[in-house]
Amino acid sequence: MTTTTRPSEHTGTPQVMYLALEMGQAQWKIGTTTSASARPRTKTIVAGDLAALAREIEAAQARWGLVGAQVYSCYEAGRDGFWVHRWLTAHGVINVVLDASSIEVPRRARRAKTDRLDLGGLLSLLIRRVAGDQRCARVVRVPTVAEEDARQVGRALATAQTERTRQRNRLHALLAAMGVRLPLTGDFPTALAAVPLWDGTAMPAGVIARAEAEWTRLQLVETQIRTLEARRRAQAADVTAVSHAHVQQLAGLRALGLTGATTFVYEVFGWRQLRNRREVGALFGLTPTPWASGTLVREQGISKTGNRQIRALAIEIAWGWLRWQPTSALSQWYADHYGRGNSRHRRIGIVAVARRLMIALWRYLETGEIPAGATLKPVEA
Numbered sequence: 001m002t003t004t005t006r007p008s009e010h011t012g013t014p015q016v017m018y019l020a021l022e023m024g025q026a027q028w029k030i031g032t033t034t035s036a037s038a039r040p041r042t043k044t045i046v047a048g049d050l051a052a053l054a055r056e057i058e059a060a061q062a063r064w065g066l067v068g069a070q071v072y073s074c075y076e077a078g079r080d081g082f083w084v085h086r087w088l089t090a091h092g093v094i095n096v097v098l099d100a101s102s103i104e105v106p107r108r109a110r111r112a113k114t115d116r117l118d119l120g121g122l123l124s125l126l127i128r129r130v131a132g133d134q135r136c137a138r139v140v141r142v143p144t145v146a147e148e149d150a151r152q153v154g155r156a157l158a159t160a161q162t163e164r165t166r167q168r169n170r171l172h173a174l175l176a177a178m179g180v181r182l183p184l185t186g187d188f189p190t191a192l193a194a195v196p197l198w199d200g201t202a203m204p205a206g207v208i209a210r211a212e213a214e215w216t217r218l219q220l221v222e223t224q225i226r227t228l229e230a231r232r233r234a235q236a237a238d239v240t241a242v243s244h245a246h247v248q249q250l251a252g253l254r255a256l257g258l259t260g261a262t263t264f265v266y267e268v269f270g271w272r273q274l275r276n277r278r279e280v281g282a283l284f285g286l287t288p289t290p291w292a293s294g295t296l297v298r299e300q301g302i303s304k305t306g307n308r309q310i311r312a313l314a315i316e317i318a319w320g321w322l323r324w325q326p327t328s329a330l331s332q333w334y335a336d337h338y339g340r341g342n343s344r345h346r347r348i349g350i351v352a353v354a355r356r357l358m359i360a361l362w363r364y365l366e367t368g369e370i371p372a373g374a375t376l377k378p379v380e381a
Contacts, residue, residue, distance in 0.1 A: 017032055019031070028049075030042065098137050102137050103121065147271040171214050193208065246270055247261050253371075253376060256320075274362060280358055283306050288301075334350070
């Protein structure tokens with residue numbers, strides 16, 4: 001009797017190691033495992049100690065009997081940014097940066113939260129994601145070093161402008177407390193020394209000293225803003241930059257200036273791989289969030305995910321679009337649906353305009369299709 005044998009077939013998954021990082025300011029906690037059922041190995045190292053991290057990866061591989069095996073890792077996007085991701089990928093680790101706001105948490109009134117529990121949760125999410133569950137947590141798109149560096153001028157300028165507003169408000173509040181109102185013009189120090197109080201007496205010396213110090217800081221911020229604005233103009237005019245064409249393309253539309261064009265390109269459209277209009281709306285946090293359970297159906301408003309400053313700029317540009325592009329299809333749509341409503345109704349409508357406008361701008365950059373009815377700025381001779 002002849003016996004026929006079949007060659008053995010390996011149907012399991014390749015042996016890999018999963019690694020999660022919980023990164024604090026003083027120390028990092030590292031968790032490693034090989035499966036969802038295995039108890040994780042946890043270690044603590046000094047924050048930023050890459051040599052210790054490399055040693056721990058090797059030690060964990062030896063502990064799990066997976067020397068030389070592929071390592072998958074993850075950590076939450078936060079203060080440390082993306083440099084750790086770049087180090088891990090340079091050392092052969094397949095890493096993902098998770099959006100912390102998308103991570104599942106229990107809905108109990110009180111829930112335990114420790115670094116050990118957080119590591120276990122991150123490892124579970126990583127195992128699910130590697131197994132194919134792409135919706136268990138959202139992954140952050142990591143920019144290149146050049147793409148990240150290109151955003152710094154715009155962000156520094158926005159920070160300086162916010163600081164200028166605070167300095168001005170601080171000065172106005174200081175003077176208002178004394179019953180004095182002065183314009184913040186170039187002759188402010190001279191006018192401050194000469195202005196009397198309500199009863200004709202001189203301004204107290206302590207108030208004058210503090211106001212002069214605040215004025216000096218305000219002038220420093222004004223100088224920084226002028227320098228940053230010059231750098232932004234030079235950045236937009238750099239024909240060798242990859243995003244130069246996109247900036248010029250957006251700035252050529254009425255209602256968009258250099259601020260809006262550079263911000264949208266360097267923060268959103270210039271380097272992100274957006275695939276459809278839903279991703280564009282979600283990135284700006286302008287998508288609806290319905291609540292439907294049984295017979296209870298209500299709308300909770302927009303999701304407000306993503307960058308709050310970018311969303312605020314999108315709404316600001318939407319108001320400008322209505323003014324400078326009145327014949328566009330989008331402006332006509334707003335006028336038909338919201339133009340005759342009250343102020344609250346119009347504010348709701350402008351959010352819908354902002355979402356549609358961002359989608360139209362994305363398509364304009366991707367395909368060159370000008371938003372319906374929109375006009376370009378005249379070409380300067």
